[in-house]
Amino acid sequence: MPVTVEIPIEKWRGKVREVTLGATPDDGGTRSHTVTVGGETTLPFLHFEGEIPNSPRIAIEIASRRPDDWSPLLMEAWGDVVDDPATWAKAAEEAGADLILLQLSLTKDGDTPTTAADARAATRAVLEAVGMPILVFGPGQVDADNELLVAVAEEAAGERIVLGLCEEKNYRTIVAAALAHGHLVNSCTPMDVNLSKQLVILISDMGLPLERILMDPTTAGLGYGIEYGYSVMERLRIAALQGDKMTQLPMLVTPGYEAWRQKEAKVGEGVPDAWGDWHERAVLWETMTATALVESGADILVMRHPETVKRVEAFIEKLMGK
Amino acid sequence: MALSGLQIYKLLPRTNCKECGYPTCLAFAMKLAAKQAELAACPYVSEEAKAQLAAAAAPPIRLVTVKGPGHKVEVGNETILFRHEKTFYHKAGLFVRVHDTMPAGELRAAVQAAMGFGVDYVGMDLFLDGIAVEVASGDAGTFASAVQTVQEATDRPLILIAEAPAVMEAGVKAAEGATPLLYAATSDNWETMAALAKKAQAPLAVRTPPLPGGGWGGWSERPGRDDGANQGQRRAGHGAGPRRARSHRHAGHVDATTSPGP
Numbered sequence: 001m002p003v004t005v006e007i008p009i010e011k012w013r014g015k016v017r018e019v020t021l022g023a024t025p026d027d028g029g030t031r032s033h034t035v036t037v038g039g040e041t042t043l044p045f046l047h048f049e050g051e052i053p054n055s056p057r058i059a060i061e062i063a064s065r066r067p068d069d070w071s072p073l074l075m076e077a078w079g080d081v082v083d084d085p086a087t088w089a090k091a092a093e094e095a096g097a098d099l100i101l102l103q104l105s106l107t108k109d110g111d112t113p114t115t116a117a118d119a120r121a122a123t124r125a126v127l128e129a130v131g132m133p134i135l136v137f138g139p140g141q142v143d144a145d146n147e148l149l150v151a152v153a154e155e156a157a158g159e160r161i162v163l164g165l166c167e168e169k170n171y172r173t174i175v176a177a178a179l180a181h182g183h184l185v186n187s188c189t190p191m192d193v194n195l196s197k198q199l200v201i202l203i204s205d206m207g208l209p210l211e212r213i214l215m216d217p218t219t220a221g222l223g224y225g226i227e228y229g230y231s232v233m234e235r236l237r238i239a240a241l242q243g244d245k246m247t248q249l250p251m252l253v254t255p256g257y258e259a260w261r262q263k264e265a266k267v268g269e270g271v272p273d274a275w276g277d278w279h280e281r282a283v284l285w286e287t288m289t290a291t292a293l294v295e296s297g298a299d300i301l302v303m304r305h306p307e308t309v310k311r312v313e314a315f316i317e318k319l320m321g322k
Numbered sequence: 323m324a325l326s327g328l329q330i331y332k333l334l335p336r337t338n339c340k341e342c343g344y345p346t347c348l349a350f351a352m353k354l355a356a357k358q359a360e361l362a363a364c365p366y367v368s369e370e371a372k373a374q375l376a377a378a379a380a381p382p383i384r385l386v387t388v389k390g391p392g393h394k395v396e397v398g399n400e401t402i403l404f405r406h407e408k409t410f411y412h413k414a415g416l417f418v419r420v421h422d423t424m425p426a427g428e429l430r431a432a433v434q435a436a437m438g439f440g441v442d443y444v445g446m447d448l449f450l451d452g453i454a455v456e457v458a459s460g461d462a463g464t465f466a467s468a469v470q471t472v473q474e475a476t477d478r479p480l481i482l483i484a485e486a487p488a489v490m491e492a493g494v495k496a497a498e499g500a501t502p503l504l505y506a507a508t509s510d511n512w513e514t515m516a517a518l519a520k521k522a523q524a525p526l527a528v529r530t531p532p533l534p535g536g537g538w539g540g541w542s543e544r545p546g547r548d549d550g551a552n553q554g555q556r557r558a559g560h561g562a563g564p565r566r567a568r569s570h571r572h573a574g575h576v577d578a579t580t581s582p583g584p
Contacts, residue, residue, distance in 0.1 A: 223443070231406040238404075274441050 009049050009108050011053045012241035014297075017210055017248045018054070021099065021160060022133025028182065030144075032131025033058055035098055037214075037299040038250035044297050045319045056294050058309055059099035059135060059302045060092035061256050064122040065108065071266045073282050079213035084121045085264045086129035093130050095306035096194045096313055102126050104148050106139035113144065116151035123152045128161065135162035135186070135302075144163045153177035157217030162186050162214060162252075168199055175205060186215040191228055193235045200246045214241035214300065215249040221258035221265075222289045223235060229253075233296040247296055287311045294319065325378045327355035332372035336363065341365055386525045388415065388452070389501040392477030395451045415451040417481050421458040422468035429468060433475040452476070454505070455493070456483035469496035481505055481527075487514035494522045503527060512542035 020041040023029025037057055042050025066082045067075075075082065082092040089100050104119050123136055136152050138145030149163050150173065164186030166174040171187070178185045187203055189195040196217050203213055217236060219229035233251060242247040259265050265285040270277035275281055286308040290301050294316060303309055331351035340364040344350040353359035354375075361367060361375055385399040396417035402408045418436040420429055433453055440449040453472050457465045463485060471498065472480060480502040482493040490504060504522075507515040508530035519526035 097385060227405065231404070234404055235406055272441065 007048060010042070012041060012050065014041075014241045014243040014245075014248055016237070016240050016250060019184065019211055019214060019250050020290075021135070021162060021294055023158055023160040023182070027160075029160060030127065031133055031159065033133075034160070035133050038200065039236075040241075040297075042241070043234075044295055047321060052320070054087065054299070056298055056316050057098040057300050058096070058313060058316075059101040059252075059300055060095060060097035060306075060309060060321065061101045061103055061254075061302050061304050062088040062092055062126070063103045064105045064118065067105070068110065070304075071282065072262055072268075073265075073279055074260065077306055079086050084125075086125040087127040089126045092306075093132065096309050097132070097136060099133055099300065100126060100130055101135040101137060101302050103137050104139055104152075106141065106196055114139070114148065116147055119148040119152050120155040123155050123161075127156060133162075134166060137164040137186070140165065142170045146170055150172055150177045153181040153183055155183040156183070160184060164188060164252075165216070166199075166203065168195075168202075171199065171203055172206070175203050175208050178212065179206070179208055184212040184214060186214045186216050187249075191218045191220070193217075193232055193239070196232070196236055197239075197244070197246045200249060204246070206207045210245070210249065211265075213249050214252045215247070216252045216254070219255065219258055219289075219293055221255075221262045222285055222292065223264065225256070226258075226289060226292055229290060230296040233293070233298065250281040250299035251297055252300040252302065253298045253301075254292035254302040255286060255293055256302055256308075259289040260304055283307050283311070287315075291315050325355065325375070327352040329378075330375065333367070333374055335368075336365045337366065339366065378565070385412075386503075387501065388479040388481070388503045388525060390452060390477050391478040391500060393451065393479060394450055395479050395580055396499075415479075417452045417454040417479075419454040420472065421456050421469070422461075422465045423458040424468070426467070426471050429471050430475045433472050437478055439477045450478075452479040452481065454481035454483055457486075457489050457493075460486070461484075461490070462489045463495050466492040466496040469493045473500065474495055479503070485511055487511055489516060490515065491518055492523065494518060501525070505529070531532050 016038040019037050020034050020036045022031035022034040023032050024034060025250070035057055037054050039051065039053040042052065045052065062085055063082070064085055071320050078088065078091065081088040085102060092100055102122060104122065105114055108114055108118060126134055136149070136156070138149045145165070153163060154177075158181065160183060162184045163174050163178050165188040166185040167188050171185075174185055177183070185203060185208065187196070187199045189199050196215055200213060200215060204210055217229065217232050219233070220226045236251065260282075262285065263271065264275065265282040285307055286303065287304055290303060290308065290312045293301060294312070301312065303312065328351070330372060331348050334351055336347045338346045342350045342361070344353060350364065354361060379417065381399045381401045383398045383400045386397050388395045394562070397412045397415055399411050402410070406492060420432055430486065430528045436450055436453065440447060441584065443454065455465070455472050455475060456468050459465065469480065480497055480500060481500050483505045484490045484493060485506065485508060494504065501524050503525050504515065504519050505527040505538070507526055508529055511573070512528070515526060
């Protein structure tokens with residue numbers, strides 16, 4: 001009794017823009033290869049409906065110096081490599097990173113501020129250690145970000161790195177630096193569809209081509225409002241597919257940061273027994289945060305634990321039908 | 323499927339009596355379609371039209387209930403794809419899978435541990451919904467006694483996993499007094515399974531190979547499930563699907579999976 005199921009197909013007008021990170025020597029950089037994200041013509045993993053030409057990619061987050069506030073589990077997983085960004089970048093490459101995100105620390109030692117020269121040196125070291133494209137994010141304070149990222153942009157001229165965070169309060173400086181030295185920016189806004197779009201418009205008005213903008217809609221960790229971030233990402237992606245140009249950008253999210261600042265991942269003591277093994281719980285927390293975001297349309301996931309990276313990579317491969 | 327105003331209009335008396343408070347039957351139909359009026363406002367609508375309109379107003383996904391003496395799981399009745407459009411009504415049920423080859427004491431302990439697990443999460447009481455008992459022995463009597471053991475250890479709902487109708491029948495009998503989910507009807511056994519489910523007034527899961535064109539290739543790689551013949555192999559690591567991969571990481575034969583419907 002053969003029956004045929006008519007599978008409904010949504011005919012979207014729009015397409016997410018393809019954005020390429022990194023530049024090889026042919027294009028004025030020194031990267032061994034580039035990484036392209038975006039290009040979707042359908043909602044996440046609906047392969048029967050449209051094209052998903054590029055897999056979501058994983059960036060492993062490293063810091064310009066040993067982080068003070070990371071969970072002991074993360075410090076244990078990486079070991080001594082955290083004392084040197086170049087060694088850490090190589091270890092991250094071995095752990096399966098598609099991209100390296102270098103997070104600049106606010107201070108060198110807890111006291112002395114990181115200088116522009118320090119930021120240049122760390123960026124240079126990472127660029128020399130690995131051949132993949134990189135992203136460099138400032139410490140998150142406007143003055144420090146402006147000073148350090150402008151120096152980093154100049155140091156990495158032509159490499160098509162991603163500069164972040166590029167927010168409403170500092171986008172002019174960051175975008176100018178990206179324009180001057182051939183880089184990309186990570187347009188970061190609080191969890192809101194309209195704010196995301198608005199900042200992309202402002203950045204684009206300064207003359208930065210849309211092919212050089214990533215959109216970071218901000219997310220939350222599992223159990224801490226991830227459903228709101230999830231919905232914002234879904235709505236942005238639907239708007240993009242419906243043809244809204246200013247939302248047609250690949251999305252970058254930071255599940256590593258979000259998951260590892262929550263008690264469930266960070267803390268091993270003074271929690272209910274029912275929470276179970278700390279290590280497994282923490283890795284699961286980051287994994288579940290990341291996989292939910294993959295399902296909601298993330299194109300780049302910034303992650304922290306090497307074991308999580310393996311699990312999420314396997315998950316993405318399955319969803320891509322590989 | 324929701325009906326349009328014109329479709330509803332055809333089901334109304336079309337007398338324009340105005341007793342519903344609207345000037346014409348068509349105006350009333352439009353209000354009904356927009357969900358701004360109640361059908362009860364029409365005193366003359368036929369029973370048949372009422373039934374048709376009620377059926378059309380039902381959510382596209384049916385409500386399925388799996389029930390134990392002390393807890394029930396309801397799934398379905400969803401009306402949207404995206405959370406921002408409205409809301410989801412039922413969360414997914416979480417069941418823990420056990421096998422009938424586990425010694426009774428071990429089985430009881432595993433069920434009690436799983437059902438006793440709970441986390442208070444900012445005022446929400448999070449717990450597991452029930453137990454899925456899977457035949458691994460291939461034997462109806464063994465399956466029935468495992469179901470009975472589980473039934474005695476918890477008052478939450480059960481899922482019975484077996485494909486041989488005789489085995490399933492024994493399990494259903496052992497679960498008397500509850501409404502388990504029967505898993506699963508396949509192209510080979512569907513007639514007997516459907517009859518069993520109908521008799522027991524229990525919901526039935528239907529399992530098929532994936533539709534062509536889906537991206538997820540995992541399910542089709544699963545080993546055949548002929549109730550027992552290759553159980554040993556499966557537990558020894560032949561399973562290729564993600565559920566299997568996951569079960570191997572847990573000690574013993576208990577694995578925390580979601581309800582086993584792809």
